[in-house]
Amino acid sequence: MPEIVPGRPEALKGSAAAAVLLMLFDExxxxxxxxxxxxDEVRQLxxxxxxxADVDPEExxxxxxHFVTKAKKRTTIGYGATRHIRGAMTKALGEERAETILARIxxxxxxxxxxxLKWMDAKxxxxxxxxxxxxxxxxxxxxxxxxxxxxxLQLLPAEYQEEIVYRIATLGPVSNEALDxxxxxxxxxxxxxxxxxxxxxxxxxxxxxxxxxxxxxxxxIMKAVAKRDKMIAQTIEEExxxxxxxxxxxxxxxxxxxxxxxxxxxxxxxxxxxxxxxxKIFSCMSARAAQAIADEIEERGPIRLAEVMDSxxxxxxxxxxxxxxxxxxxGGKGNDFV
Numbered sequence: 001m002p003e004i005v006p007g008r009p010e011a012l013k014g015s016a017a018a019a020v021l022l023m024l025f026d027e028x029x030x031x032x033x034x035x036x037x038x039x040d041e042v043r044q045l046x047x048x049x050x051x052x053a054d055v056d057p058e059e060x061x062x063x064x065x066h067f068v069t070k071a072k073k074r075t076t077i078g079y080g081a082t083r084h085i086r087g088a089m090t091k092a093l094g095e096e097r098a099e100t101i102l103a104r105i106x107x108x109x110x111x112x113x114x115x116x117l118k119w120m121d122a123k124x125x126x127x128x129x130x131x132x133x134x135x136x137x138x139x140x141x142x143x144x145x146x147x148x149x150x151x152x153l154q155l156l157p158a159e160y161q162e163e164i165v166y167r168i169a170t171l172g173p174v175s176n177e178a179l180d181x182x183x184x185x186x187x188x189x190x191x192x193x194x195x196x197x198x199x200x201x202x203x204x205x206x207x208x209x210x211x212x213x214x215x216x217x218x219x220x221i222m223k224a225v226a227k228r229d230k231m232i233a234q235t236i237e238e239e240x241x242x243x244x245x246x247x248x249x250x251x252x253x254x255x256x257x258x259x260x261x262x263x264x265x266x267x268x269x270x271x272x273x274x275x276x277x278x279x280k281i282f283s284c285m286s287a288r289a290a291q292a293i294a295d296e297i298e299e300r301g302p303i304r305l306a307e308v309m310d311s312x313x314x315x316x317x318x319x320x321x322x323x324x325x326x327x328x329x330x331g332g333k334g335n336d337f338v
Contacts (some may be wrong), residue, residue, distance in 0.1 A: 019048035020063040039118050100204045117144060122151035134160050138167035139174055139182060142205055150212030161217070162224030169206035169225075169232050203232065207239030241320065241330055243269065243312035247277045253328040255284035257319050263289075267296045269311035271303045 022030050022045060034042055089098040117125055117140065125144070129137050129152075137156060141149040141164060153161055210218055226233035246254060258266070258281060270278055270293065282290035322328045 015044050015048040016051065017063040017066050019045055019051070020060055021067055023049060024060070096202075097204065100202060122148055122155060125152045126155035130156055134163045135167055136182060137164050138171060139179075141209065142168050142171055146205075146208035147212045149209045153209060154213060154217055158220075162221050162228070165206050165210065165221055165236075166225050166228055166232065168209065169203045169236055170229075171202065171205075203235045204239050207236045210236060211240050237320075238313075238316075241316060243273070243316055244277060245330070246315075246319070247280050249328075249330060251284050253330075254281065256328050257315075257322060258284050260318060260322070261315055263293060263296075265311045265314055267293055267300060268303055268307055269315055270297055271300065271308050272305075 022033060025033070034045070037045070086098070089101060092098070093101065120128075125140065125148075129140050137160065141152060144152065153164060156164065210222065213221065222233055222237065225236065246257075249257070266281075270281065282294070285293070319328065319330060323330045
């Protein structure tokens with residue numbers, strides 16, 4: 001058994017094993033691999049490479065054995081993957097949510113200079129676009145991960161923030177030609193080939209960004225958006241906290257919420273919910289009450305999806321009212337303190 005070195009993981013697996021493998025390649029080969037990774041993955045691998053810099057031969061063999069074992073398990077599952085993934089996502093999330101997720105995770109069909117924004121911090125991006133038109137700001141933010149987009153948004157002039165959020169929420173497909181022009185303007189990069197439109201933005205994207213904005217800024221921005229378009233503001237707010245987000249609440253706040261929910265509504269709302277969320281909710285109730293709800297769910301049989309969604313919306317509306325009144329704190333914004 002290899003000696004355990006302080007400060008190094010006990011077993012070479014995950015990023016540590018990947019780092020060992022990467023160290024076995026020459027610089028050019030390692031560079032090709034790194035160029036295909038996301039910024040966070042590169043950073044994680046970089047840390048790991050320093051951690052395993054003095055790895056002994058036995059641990060190298062261990063990492064290689066682990067890699068070979070995993071490689072042998074590879075199958076031909078990749079054939080037809082795109083159609084399979086799209087179908088599964090649509091069935092699980094509905095068409096609108098699936099399209100939003102797929103827009104983020106589908107590998108790009110063309111190179112885009114906007115990908116370079118991933119390697120920049122929020123301050124650099126804010127400086128880059130602070131003098132641009134709000135529409136350009138909105139397109140750029142829609143192409144960032146929500147936490148980064150939220151940081152950039154809060155660095156931009158306050159008078160533009162509501163305008164940007166509204167434009168993100170109402171953003172339609174952006175043609176590749178327009179993206180090419182934007183890339184040239186922002187990064188002075190060469191024009192790429194033309195093609196179909198790129199779909200980013202929408203109320204779900206706007207909600208994801210607003211979920212990462214500080215509470216005081218969120219309230220100010222959403223109030224301004226509501227003044228401009230009440231329906232858009234309402235839709236963004238509905239997307240900001242959905243039933244699945246209940247799992248992010250702590251036991252005390254979730255328990256307080258559950259005590260105000262009618263058991264008949266909860267039975268319908270929990271039909272078909274994933275086991276983790278169901279267990280979380282049951283853990284905030286007495287064993288007797290939880291068992292009674294579980295039994296009733298089983299006895300009810302199939303329930304129309306529309307009824308389930310209505311019951312879930314009713315519980316979320318209650319949660320929002322209680323949060324606004326200061327009775328509970330919703331999960332996902334643990335950095336807000338007064």
